[in-house]
Amino acid sequence: MSEDTAVAITQSTELPRFWFWLALLWVVGLVIVSLMAYRVAEQDILSEMEGEALMMADRLDKYLRPYQNIAESVAELNSVRQALSRNALQTPSLSRFLQRMAVNLNAEFIYVINNQGRVIATSNSATADTLMANDLSFRPYFQQAAAGQTARYFAYGMNTGRPGYFFAAPVMQQGDVVGVAVVKLALTQAFRQLEGHKAGFLIVGYDGVIIAASDAEWRRRTLYPMPDRQRHVLIQAQRYGITSLSAVGNNQPATAFEGAYIYLNKRGLTQRYLVRRAVVREAGWHVMAVSPLSKLYQQILLFCFYYTLFIGVLLLLWMYWRKRAEVQKHVEGMNQELERRVTELTAELVQSNDELQELVDHYRRSQRELQETQGQLIQAAKLAVLGEMSAGINHELNQPLLALQTYVENSQRLMTKGKTELVDNNLAQMHQILQTMQGIVSRLKVFSRRTPPEPRMTDWQEIINGVMLIMNPLLKKSAIRVDIDPGPAGLQVYAEPVQIQQVLVNLLTNAAEAMQGQSQANIRIRVTTEAGLAHIRVRDSGPGIAADLREKIFEPFYTTKSSGLGIGLALSRRIVETLGGSLLLEEAPEEESEPDSAAKTVFVLTLPTAEQRRENG
Structure with a gap:
């Protein structure tokens, strides 16, 4: 058996074994990298979501806080007590006052309710969705304020259909509650901050209803299946407007507010989401930052891709080193052959360069001759046109020359008679004729001139x-x-x-x-x-x-x-x-x-x- 044959057999035996151990190493490393990537990516996502949830809760709390005492201030106004003491069903002057106050305070509505639950004055009395004379006795914030306590309440407006936060305070007179003052703060602008946000957000009330969300499909739905009786009570209270309050996911009440995961339905597909929570305590809201597990899996796949890429780069480097050793053997012989061919080609290039330079010089001479010939042709064409027009030009100049001769002879006779004024007039006419002839001749001169x-x-x-x-x-x-x-x-x-x-x-x-x-x-x-x-x-x-x-x-x-x-x-x-x-x-x-x-x-x-x-x- 020859030496080359033995080497070939050895290589054919070692090559499959090498690829087997390489594949095994890649699989083991892939499992380890996946486990580590899962923990690292999960921790990063949860940390980021927790910060987002706390930031959003703080932002909402700061948005609500400036309005918490406005209802009490309205309830202490003498004009409000006087309007309620007159038992009037409508008080236009008070409505105009409340309208100015709402504009100054940037509140959506400010209104006053009597003990029967009827609105007797409101800042939106002049609009189509006015609350004037509406019966709001069914609203929990009215019932709580009518009992002598301040109240806070979230609900969708009966007439506007827009979400708002209601601050209510009892109007006291001689120790008795004579009515209720209410300030409604619009939340549309605050909730709009959730749209297009990097993290997914849910704002959930204490009753499990999603008040606002970054995805419109989740809004005004329950976080978990709600008993029919509880759902019926919420629908009757019209707190969330016209909605069926269907569940957005098959969660349990306990895990929905405390678990590490929640289930949400999006476009007909239920997925499991990572969740981190923060609380807006004064409003009783839970702010939930959510992220689908698919995002976590994407990051794990990305880590696995980088690991595979790293292994591939190492493999390529090894193959490159091996090939480099083989190629190195051929380089020296090729260099010698290349030097010989370069010498031959250099001589050919020098000869070709000389021939090319001669062609360039010849081309430049031809271009100059062509430009000169073209200029001569243009000039010849000008003169040919002038030659064809010579009879007309001669006629055009002949008439003023005859006129000049007539004026000269006439002027001589007038001079002998001493009529200098008429001579001056003739001279002026002659000057005008000469200017006309000069214009014709100068234009022809410019036209016939050979200029670049x-x-x-x-x-x-x-x-x-x-x-x-x-x-x-x-x-x-x-x-x-x-x-x-x-x-x-x-x-x-x-x-x-x-x-x-x-x-x-x-x-x-x-x-x-x-x-x-x-x-x-x-x-x-x-x-x-x-x-x-x-x-x-x-x-x-x-x-x-x-x-x-x-x-x-x-x-x-x-x-x-x-x-x-x-x-x-x-x-x-x-x-x-x-x-x-x-x-x-x-x-x-x-x-x-x-x-x-x-x-x-x-x-x-x-x-x-x-x-x-x-x-x-």
């Missing part, structure tokens, strides 16, 4: 004014009517003004050429804004563009005209896209066409507005 593009926020009205100043000679010569809807006032677009003017001049020139020979030639420019974009629509009344040519017209050097380079629309689209906009051709819907226009060609120029630039930062 500088996009910025530009007033749209300024752009269209410059376009119309350039185009007016050609439009007048061709008898074309232009309607402009400038859009919102003060519209700012992100553009290079001269380049956008070049695009619009090119569109208007193409439209004018398409409408040659028409008796009624119209161009309409309409500006709208939407979602931070300005849409400039240029429509003409020409014959339109065939559907199969609509994409070709934007191709460089494609033209349907007998003259021209065929680069105007291609350059225009390129200029607009560089500025973050678009230039499209669309067919005008028939319902948008004007009655006197059969417009079918609509170019849509879209540019960003100031609003979009602010949103994009």
